[in-house]
Amino acid sequence: MSYPEQLVHRVEEGVAVFSRYPIVEHSYILLPRDAEDTNDFHQRICLRVRVLLPSSNSSFLDVFVTHLSLSAQAQERSVVAIWKFMRRFALQGVPGLLMGDLNAEPSHRAIQYALLRQGLKITCYLLFDARFLHGKIALEGGVRVHGLRDLWLERHPEPTSEGDFGYTFPASPQPIKRIDFIFSSNPNEIQARADPKSTAPSVALETVDIIRHEHSSLLMSDHHGLVARVKVL
Numbered sequence: 001m002s003y004p005e006q007l008v009h010r011v012e013e014g015v016a017v018f019s020r021y022p023i024v025e026h027s028y029i030l031l032p033r034d035a036e037d038t039n040d041f042h043q044r045i046c047l048r049v050r051v052l053l054p055s056s057n058s059s060f061l062d063v064f065v066t067h068l069s070l071s072a073q074a075q076e077r078s079v080v081a082i083w084k085f086m087r088r089f090a091l092q093g094v095p096g097l098l099m100g101d102l103n104a105e106p107s108h109r110a111i112q113y114a115l116l117r118q119g120l121k122i123t124c125y126l127l128f129d130a131r132f133l134h135g136k137i138a139l140e141g142g143v144r145v146h147g148l149r150d151l152w153l154e155r156h157p158e159p160t161s162e163g164d165f166g167y168t169f170p171a172s173p174q175p176i177k178r179i180d181f182i183f184s185s186n187p188n189e190i191q192a193r194a195d196p197k198s199t200a201p202s203v204a205l206e207t208v209d210i211i212r213h214e215h216s217s218l219l220m221s222d223h224h225g226l227v228a229r230v231k232v233l
Contacts, residue, residue, distance in 0.1 A: 011041055013045075015047050015066060015100065016065070017047065021052055021053060021054060023049045023051055024052050025049070026047070026050070027048050028045050028046060029046050029081060030043060031043075031044040031068075031069075031078040031082070032074065032077035032078060032081055034074060037071045039069065040069045040071040040073075040074040042069065044066065044067060044068060046064055046065070046066040046078075046081070046082045047064070047066070048062055048064050049062070049063050050063075050089075051063060055232075059201055060094050061095060062086075062094050062096035063096065063099070064085070064086055064096060065098075065100050066098070066102070067100050067101050067103075068104065072104075075103065075104055083143065083148075084143070086098060086185055090190040091187070091190065091191060092187075094187065094201075095187055095203045095232055097183065097185070097228075098148070098181075098183040098184075098185065099181065099182040099183070100181070101169075101179060102180070103179055105177055105179055106150075106178060146190060147186045147189035147190035148185050149183060149186070149203075150181060150182075151184055151208045151228045151230075152178070154205050155207070156208070159178055167224075168210065168225075168226055169222065169224070170223070171213045171223055171224050172213070172222075180223055180224075181226070185203070186202045186203065187200035187201070187202065188200050201232050202232070202233055203231070203232060203233075204230060204233050205230050206228075206229040207228065208227070208229075209227055211224060211227055212224050212225075
């Protein structure tokens with residue numbers, strides 16, 4: 001539901017998931033917002049849907065989608081909230097995918113929070129670097145991510161210069177940033193501290209690619225598309 005800006009003093013923004021398979025449940029969280037931050041004007045959310053997969057053992061996949069704020073401080077608060085949200089369902093033994101426009105490049109701390117054990121050495125050239133989503137630093141009194149994988153880096157190197165394959169924004173005239181991501185969550189790694197013998201299903205990546213728009217005066221989006229094919233094993 002969206003309310004007039006005059007009543008709630010913010011602009012609400014929604015995200016959606018379309019699925020060819022049945023969605024059996026859904027939930028969402030409101031991401032933290034600072035009304036005094038002019039770059040944190042929209043009320044952002046993280047939406048989760050649980051999809052019933054077409055298999056004989058009734059397996060599920062949780063799909064999380066979000067669109068992070070332009071504010072670095074808001075991004076940092078948001079990824080902590082998203083990780084806690086994802087972890088809650090991973091502890092139920094359900095693998096997940098987190099995807100969206102995170103408005104942060106891999107050298108930003110928000111992205112580091114979702115990337116884990118990639119062996120990356122990324123130079124921090126902005127205050128908001130990515131070590132958090134990579135699981136390399138803790139925030140908010142010791143919160144640290146584990147069990148997430150950046151699917152792009154599972155198959156491709158990190159783009160480092162203009163024209164490299166992997167950038168998604170802007171769609172025109174030339175993408176120069178990688179700010180759209182798909183992460184997988186592995187319940188076995190996330191559960192390992194509580195149950196080292198966990199044998200929950202996991203996400204296996206088959207392919208990941210960029211869908212580029214043809215150069216035109218009319219584009220479907222200001223971003224190129226990121227697409228991954230996965231299996232739940």
